[in-house]
Amino acid sequence: MRTVVSRRDALKLSAAGLTSGWLPALAARAANDPARKRACVVLWMAGGPSQTDTFDPKPDHANGGPFKAVGTAADGVRIGEYLPRVAAQMKHLAVVRSMATKEGDHGRATLHLRTGNLPQGGIDFPVFGSLVSNERARPDDDLPGYVSVSPRGFGTAALSAGFLGSRHSPLVVGGTGGDVFTAETGGELRVEYLGLPPGVGESRADARRALLAEAEADFLASRPGAATDSHKSACRRAGRLMKESAARAFDLSEEKGALRDTYGRNRFGQGCLLARRLVERGVPFVEVTLGGWDTHDNNFAQVKNLCGTLDPAWSALMSDLKDRGLLETTVVVWMGEFGRTPGINPRNGRDHYPSAWSVVLGGGGIAGGRAVGRTSRDGMKVEERPVGVPDLLATVCRAIGIDPTKQNMSNVNRPIRVVDPAGEPVTEVLA
Amino acid sequence: MRALVVVGCALLVAGPVGAAPPNLVALAERIDAHLDARQRAEQVVPAPPADDAEFLRRAYLDLTGRIPSPHDVHEFLADKDPDRRAKLIDELLDAPRYATHLAAVWRAALLPEAASDAQARVFQPGFEAWLRLKFRANTPHDELVRELLAAPISADPKAPEAVLRDPARPNALAFFAVKEAKPENLAAATARVFLGVQIECAQCHDHPFGRWERDQFWQTAAFFAGIGRQGDDLFAPVSDARRRAITIPNTKRSQPATFLDGTEPKWADGANPRAVLAEWVASKSNPFFARATANRVWGLMFGRGIVDPVDDFSEANKPSHPELLDDLANALAEADFDLKFLVRAIARTKAYQRTSAKTHPSQAKPELFARMAVKGMTGEQLFDSLALATGYREPGGRATQRDRFLAQFALRGPATEPETSITQALALMNGQFLNTVTSAEGSPTLLAACETPGMTTADRVEALYVAALSRRPTTKERDRMAKFVADGGTGKEAERLADVFWVLLNGAEFRLNH
Incomplete structure (x- = not known):
């Protein structure tokens, strides 16, 4: 990203001796802040990851496919062989193997998992990140309450703050472009246009922004409402984000090269590193998307490849958070919009399967080292402890310390709870 | 000037206006x-x-x-x-722009996928070109609907219909291709856009709050039951075997093609089910x-x-x-x-x-x-207005500024509650495009406002207001901006006028349709 540290500020910083040793100091401050509440990092597996080849292996059944199941750091929990480093973190992770949902269409299932609701009756449901932002973001924060890193495969509604309004819509890092369900490597993760354009110095930029505020004041005052509010809010927040201290949160070049290598030098790996930088600075909700899980064809080669990206990034995130004392105050969730058929199709692929699939929860507030729920021997049915979408979201709410029954007023003048009241937290995975 | x-x-020269x-x-x-x-x-x-x-x-x-x-x-x-x-x-x-605008509006309703899906976006120019032809001719809307839903498609799966020959050529089949040639997607879009009802919620189960039942959804989808594509992506050719019933996925139950009001079609010999549906959809009754x-x-x-x-x-x-x-x-x-x-x-x-x-x-x-x-602008409205205000001319070729803009500024949510994102605000404030077209090198409008001889600073400010906000400034505004320009000192007049233009184009009054 373009550096936004002005020379003046850089001089000030180095004079104060702050350029070195700043990061550990920040982490220590973040970890020790008594008022610190839990943040949430969602690793979103766009396309629907195969549970059979990852967290619910079926080595004794034809549906299991060629992958082996291996032991983990947690007694009795076995997972797919291509996530060895995640296996080593298993004491901090809990697998829910009994997700049972109904939507088998990418778009609708994505909305269901991300908002907790199916589209209905003209209600603009906010996505979960916006709900968390609404609970946690403070008006004077320089950083937004919800950051989405390289979102892929989302329609507009799947990234919308809905009735909560644009203040809680995600700041998108790394763009929304690219193919919908293909994995991506490389590419820069940056907040576009954060730096001033060439040829415009800070004093000129300040003068322009001041004149803008003055020039549009009458118009804004004469036309109160959602459109002008959103404009005002976006401009104000953009201005704050341009502040040097806020902009630096996104500058991965401040991280040591070796650590960046550990996360993996790819979009998802670096996105996980960015997630850590952001939760360290108090951002309450960050999601990082890894696309490419829609493996209708050639499932096994694709899943092995995806695990090669996922395994180092996720495990590095866990240990990095732990090293900085932040794991206890960060909930990490691994999920997609549904699972995949236990049966293997003629193209050696697996198709959409919402009836029985897995998610993983970890970090603070989660009782790690266990697997909850059970599917049948062939993986086709949930045999124990079915978990629906509201149950899952209520669990995450409890882990991060948000009341899932709290009500927000919606756009249809009807109060809507953070999570549908049908949702019951999965207490077995809560610490 | x-x-x-x-x-x-x-603007066209107006003809005589009759009573x-x-x-x-x-x-x-x-x-x-x-x-x-x-x-x-x-x-x-x-x-x-x-x-x-x-x-x-x-x-x-x-x-x-x-x-x-x-x-x-x-x-x-x-x-x-x-x-x-x-x-x-x-x-x-x-004016020709009426057809251009309505084509963009109806395209956004019929193919919202183009906003988020790169493959679908390839079909956008051809589909808009087709709609433009219809709106330019002021084709009655019922006729447009019939032509779209009953667009000719080969009945022979061995000789399927190409869905994309030349991306720019008028192409009604874009609708079928982007809906993945799936009966359920086509039924959902038809009901939503032309009948104003969201029956797709009943795709998997009876809708808890609506009056649509799962069977009704599939009865509508049944009119498209013969449609299929030979391949796995949106560009695969399609055929329509003209079936009149569909099996609900993962069940053994078959549903016959039935109109949403419960009446059954009177089938003539060899009738095309899509034409039969279109006739009912777009009928006065x-x-x-x-x-x-x-x-x-x-x-x-x-x-x-x-x-x-x-x-x-x-x-x-x-x-x-x-x-x-x-x-x-x-x-x-x-x-x-x-x-x-x-x-x-x-x-x-x-x-x-x-x-x-x-x-x-x-x-x-x-x-x-x-x-x-106060309405949000669509990406098209914003870009085309910016281009007109600044005098920007898009060079030909692919991946143009306009395309990038449309992706970034696609209108999300209801028109009266447009969500301006931080990224959009940053793009306008700091992005190269807006800063280029508000500089004398990049904006013929600004160049003229700065360099036309014989104008006072107040005149120059007024020219920028008219170009950006389509109105004259109030006296207070004109004086304030003239003072801002004067405060820059000698030799800074052009830069300060550029700042004024930047301010006007970044303001809510320009960004919104009010």
Whole structure:
């Protein structure tokens, strides 16, 4: 990203001796802040990851496919062989193997998992990140309450703050472009246009922004409402984000090269590193998307490849958070919009399967080292402890310390709870 | 001033304006009567009429998809004809940009996938080109719907129909390709856009709040049951085996093609099921079609439908003005689904011509239409307006500025609640595009405003206001901006004028349709 540290500020910083040793100091401050509440990092597996080849292996059944199941750091929990480093973190992770949902269409299932609701009756449901932002973001924060890193495969509604309004819509890092369900490597993760354009110095930029505020004041005052509010809010927040201290949160070049290598030098790996930088600075909700899980064809080669990206990034995130004392105050969730058929199709692929699939929860507030729920021997049915979408979201709410029954007023003048009241937290995975 | 006048002067010379047909005037009056009665009942004091400049900008954005040029502004503000607004509406409806704008609007409704899916976006130019042809010819809307739904597709799976030959060529099959040639997707889009109902919620199970049942969804999908594609991506050729029944996935139950009102088609020999469905959808006796279409046109003009969202007619979501909606629907059907007729009538109403400024506390409820809504601009409206204001000319070729803009500024959510994202605000403030077109090198408009000899600073400021905001500055604004330019000192005049232009184009008054 373009550096936004002005020379003046850089001089000030180095004079104060702050350029070195700043990061550990920040982490220590973040970890020790008594008022610190839990943040949430969602690793979103766009396309629907195969549970059979990852967290619910079926080595004794034809549906299991060629992958082996291996032991983990947690007694009795076995997972797919291509996530060895995640296996080593298993004491901090809990697998829910009994997700049972109904939507088998990418778009609708994505909305269901991300908002907790199916589209209905003209209600603009906010996505979960916006709900968390609404609970946690403070008006004077320089950083937004919800950051989405390289979102892929989302329609507009799947990234919308809905009735909560644009203040809680995600700041998108790394763009929304690219193919919908293909994995991506490389590419820069940056907040576009954060730096001033060439040829415009800070004093000129300040003068322009001041004149803008003055020039549009009458118009804004004469036309109160959602459109002008959103404009005002976006401009104000953009201005704050341009502040040097806020902009630096996104500058991965401040991280040591070796650590960046550990996360993996790819979009998802670096996105996980960015997630850590952001939760360290108090951002309450960050999601990082890894696309490419829609493996209708050639499932096994694709899943092995995806695990090669996922395994180092996720495990590095866990240990990095732990090293900085932040794991206890960060909930990490691994999920997609549904699972995949236990049966293997003629193209050696697996198709959409919402009836029985897995998610993983970890970090603070989660009782790690266990697997909850059970599917049948062939993986086709949930045999124990079915978990629906509201149950899952209520669990995450409890882990991060948000009341899932709290009500927000919606756009249809009807109060809507953070999570549908049908949702019951999965207490077995809560610490 | 000549350079300013030349830039973007696109309006056609107006032909003689005949007297409006009596039913048009009558419909406009009835619309106002419906709204007025309700406002009186709720003790709402409606806002006064917009001034000419406010009306002009709004009419250009709503009917042609971009702001007026400075030439259009000066001409309209100088016009003393008491009928100048009606005359302007007629001119705009005859301009080629009307068809361009409506094609973009209907494309966004029919193929929303293009906003988020790179493959789908490849089909956008061809589909818009097809729609443009229809809107340019003012094809009656029922005919457009029939031509789209019953577009010829080979019945032979061994000789399937190509869905994309030349991306720019008019292409109705884009609709079928982007819906993945799936009966369920086609049924959902047909019902949503043309009938105003969201039956897809019933795809997997009976809808808890609506009145649609799962079987009804699949009975509509059954009209598309013969459609399939030979391949795995959107570019795969399609065929239509013309089946009349469909098996609900993961069940053994088959559903026959049945209309949404429960009636069964009378099948003639060799009938194309899609043509049979289209005939029913777009018929005057269909209880949904005229209402849904009239409501959509209303939503386009007012930012919200009489039923809002415009594609969600249901028991739980009733119209704000049921009699008005019936009236509009009947008028549209009587006018043989001539959309221009309806747009023309609505644009002539007092309601459409009110100011968007809030002038009384009673104007809080948007569904009473007591003041014009402040609407977000679509990506197309924003880019085309920016280009016109600055004099930017897009060089040909792929991955153009416009394409990037459309992806970034696609309107999300309801038109009256546009969400401006931080990224959008940053892109306008710091992005290279806006900073280039607000510099003398990148903007013919700015160059002319800076370099035309014999103008005072106040004149130059005024030229920028007219170009960006389609109005003259108030005295206070002109003095403030002239002072800002003067405060820059000698040799900085051009840079300061560039700053003024940047300020005007980044402000809410430019960014929004009001």
